[in-house]
Amino acid sequence: MVxxxxxxxxxxxxxxxxxxxxxxxIYGVMRVIxxxxxxxxxxxxxxxxxxxxxxxxxxxxxxxxxMAALFVVGxxxxxxxxxxxxxxPELSSLLLTFGISIALVNLAQLAFTSDLRAVEFIxxxxxxxxxxxxxxxxxxxxxAAAVTALAFLFLKYTRLGKAIRATSQSREVALVCGINVxxxxxxxxxxxxxxxxxxxxxxxxxxxxxxxxxxxxxxxxFLVIVLGGAGNYPGALLGGLLLGLVEQLASLFLxxxxxxxxxxxxxxxxxxxxxxxxxxxxQT
Amino acid sequence: MTRxxxxxxxxxxxxxxxxxxxxxxxxxxxxxxxxxxxxxKLGKNQHEGYQLCIKDVNxxxxxxxxxxxxxxxxxxxxxxxxxxxxxxxxxxxxxxxxMGPYSSPVSEAAANVTEKYKKIMVxxxxxxxxxxxxxRKYIFMVISPAEGYLEGVVDMAAKRGxxxxxxxxxxxxxxxxxxxGAVELAKKxxxxxxxxxxxxxxxxxFSAMLTKIKAANPDVVVAGTYFDDAxxxxxxxxxxxxxxxxxxxxxxxxxxxxxxxxxxxxxxIYGATQWEPTxxxxxxxxxxxxxxxxxxxxxxxxxxxxxxxxxxxxxxxxRANSLDAEKVREQLLKLETKTIFGDYKVDQDGFQLAHKMxxxxxxxxxxxxxxxxxxxxxxxxxPTPPWAQR
Numbered sequence: 001m002v003x004x005x006x007x008x009x010x011x012x013x014x015x016x017x018x019x020x021x022x023x024x025x026i027y028g029v030m031r032v033i034x035x036x037x038x039x040x041x042x043x044x045x046x047x048x049x050x051x052x053x054x055x056x057x058x059x060x061x062x063x064x065x066x067m068a069a070l071f072v073v074g075x076x077x078x079x080x081x082x083x084x085x086x087x088x089p090e091l092s093s094l095l096l097t098f099g100i101s102i103a104l105v106n107l108a109q110l111a112f113t114s115d116l117r118a119v120e121f122i123x124x125x126x127x128x129x130x131x132x133x134x135x136x137x138x139x140x141x142x143x144a145a146a147v148t149a150l151a152f153l154f155l156k157y158t159r160l161g162k163a164i165r166a167t168s169q170s171r172e173v174a175l176v177c178g179i180n181v182x183x184x185x186x187x188x189x190x191x192x193x194x195x196x197x198x199x200x201x202x203x204x205x206x207x208x209x210x211x212x213x214x215x216x217x218x219x220x221x222f223l224v225i226v227l228g229g230a231g232n233y234p235g236a237l238l239g240g241l242l243l244g245l246v247e248q249l250a251s252l253f254l255x256x257x258x259x260x261x262x263x264x265x266x267x268x269x270x271x272x273x274x275x276x277x278x279x280x281x282x283q284t
Numbered sequence: 285m286t287r288x289x290x291x292x293x294x295x296x297x298x299x300x301x302x303x304x305x306x307x308x309x310x311x312x313x314x315x316x317x318x319x320x321x322x323x324x325k326l327g328k329n330q331h332e333g334y335q336l337c338i339k340d341v342n343x344x345x346x347x348x349x350x351x352x353x354x355x356x357x358x359x360x361x362x363x364x365x366x367x368x369x370x371x372x373x374x375x376x377x378x379x380x381x382x383m384g385p386y387s388s389p390v391s392e393a394a395a396n397v398t399e400k401y402k403k404i405m406v407x408x409x410x411x412x413x414x415x416x417x418x419x420r421k422y423i424f425m426v427i428s429p430a431e432g433y434l435e436g437v438v439d440m441a442a443k444r445g446x447x448x449x450x451x452x453x454x455x456x457x458x459x460x461x462x463x464x465g466a467v468e469l470a471k472k473x474x475x476x477x478x479x480x481x482x483x484x485x486x487x488x489x490f491s492a493m494l495t496k497i498k499a500a501n502p503d504v505v506v507a508g509t510y511f512d513d514a515x516x517x518x519x520x521x522x523x524x525x526x527x528x529x530x531x532x533x534x535x536x537x538x539x540x541x542x543x544x545x546x547x548x549x550x551x552x553i554y555g556a557t558q559w560e561p562t563x564x565x566x567x568x569x570x571x572x573x574x575x576x577x578x579x580x581x582x583x584x585x586x587x588x589x590x591x592x593x594x595x596x597x598x599x600x601x602x603r604a605n606s607l608d609a610e611k612v613r614e615q616l617l618k619l620e621t622k623t624i625f626g627d628y629k630v631d632q633d634g635f636q637l638a639h640k641m642x643x644x645x646x647x648x649x650x651x652x653x654x655x656x657x658x659x660x661x662x663x664x665x666x667p668t669p670p671w672a673q674r
Binding site for chain 2: 249252
């Protein structure tokens with residue numbers, strides 16, 4: 001039983017990590033807490049749904065398209081709205097992204113209606129040694145792991161990635177070194193939106209798509225990055241896996257109802273013992 | 285704003301409010317409905333049910349010799365907004381009667397207002413028992429309570445001699461009540477509840493819970509669900525090959541989307557519904573046809589309950605021969621009738637006693653009524669084969 005549950009924990013943990021990495025990026029670089037992260041994920045899910053149902057595409061192949069589309073949306077949001085609150089007190093960015101989130105959810109309700117949509121693509125499981133490996137969840141896991149790994153490689157080894165990390169460490173020094181900080185901000189928000197969209201696209205195969213599906217993901221991502229250390233990118237990975245495992249183990253040994261409680265208790269404990277998160281704050 | 289304009293505004297307000305409502309104009313029925321927001325689709329169906337009812341009543345000459353008129357506002361699916369709107373309907377618009385909003389939480393909130401002003405509110409889409417057990421005098425229930433949703437599955441299981449049952453539910457008002465009803469009934473029928481657990485709203489991963497259910501190996505699994513969780517739960521039951529002899533869900537299982545989403549995996553699954561167009565209730569067929577013609581789509585049970593609730597209010601007014609709340613209340617308490625929605629009879633709290641839930645099973649892409657026997661269209665396909673053989 002424990003083996004089965006550990007598998008589920010790792011499978012959902014990878015998805016948490018991927019989505020939360022987006023939130024961590026924005027927070028790290030701009031100190032903006034993006035409440036609209038979940039609704040951006042929802043838009044990614046709708047992209048997959050429409051490409052699957054209207055154009056008959058394989059939903060897993062729509063992942064890069066959803067990511068590219070939401071990258072553009074993210075850049076536009078940054079260019080028109082979010083850049084205004086980058087240097088403002090944190091409450092302003094909270095209010096702004098909260099507003100964006102409400103607007104996105106309601107626009108989605110208007111445009112797509114609140115009907116529940118689903119992408120029925122692969123169901124069932126592979127059974128290996130008595131343990132069931134859910135097909136859709138496992139494929140989603142592989143995609144999430146690959147995208148997260150690519151994002152890390154990008155941050156670590158490319159010039160742009162280094163520029164993003166430099167901006168995150170110290171904006172002034174980055175400016176002095178000739179980095180176009182405004183452009184880095186655009187890129188960061190786009191990249192973060194793309195990560196959310198990727199998560200949404202993968203989720204579309206697992207759960208129903210509807211305008212309010214994103215809300216819970218904002219909170220989960222928030223939980224993950226605080227656990228791992230806000231603005232710390234490997235921390236998002238650790239936090240994601242941890243959240244996935246804790247939720248599943250709590251469901252097994254206590255009840256499913258208590259799994260969220262346990263996750264938040266863990267958050268409080270971590271904040272008490274290591275206020276900056278498990279891997280510490282904004283180091284990159 | 286200057287003191288003078290304020291004064292003028294106040295004066296205008298006083299003048300407007302003191303205009304007497306024309307005594308022999310139409311009878312104005314007010315309601316707030318969820319025309320936007322989470323419940324938009326369902327609220328719209330209920331709205332159309334009201335509209336069709338008003339049209340039908342007017343076609344038969346109206347009530348007390350007066351025509352009916354419907355005043356509707358949008359509460360955006362928010363209980364707090366509904367409270368404000370009922371306050372406005374009653375105190376500013378001075379409507380002659382009100383009808384209930386959509387959903388239990390919104391009805392619960394609105395009932396505080398209608399009770400305060402002693403207005404009769406037939407609440408056709410409130411299914412939560414507690415709303416009617418708070419000593420309220422003027423609210424009336426039309427649909428079956430949440431506790432009855434899983435009655436059919438449990439009853440069929442007990443008749444087939446099944447002994448063990450697992451009950452799970454989303455941790456929200458309605459689903460909790462549905463699960464509690466199932467547990468109580470199963471115990472009464474001598475079944476053993478081997479597993480029972482709630483999961484939080486928005487939960488997407490049920491593998492730990494299902495692993496525990498698999499270990500308990502129950503004959504029957506029933507779930508107090510909405511759509512999302514019903515779909516996710518079913519998919520994961522297949523993935524983890526949890527194979528009960530019967531598996532039933534509550535809400536969500538009756539939507540066409542449920543089958544579209546799960547395809548052949550929805551086969552054999554039981555669900556419950558308040559109403560179906562095929563049920564042999566008086567006038568049901570005509571209602572279905574007219575509704576489809578007027579609104580361009582098929583009615584849901586929300587439409588039918590809305591229609592029936594409004595007809596019931598009209599009937600009570602007719603029998604009381606008055607709009608007076610006390611007299612109408614007396615009639616609604618006494619009334620025993622059958623509408624297109626099925627039976628109506630309430631107890632002293634206005635709580636529905638007579639209306640029956642029907643249980644269906646997905647069979648060959650169709651939702652066929654299998655319980656109760658007198659309304660059944662088909663025999664249940666039993667037992668449910670293991671997932672691998674569907």
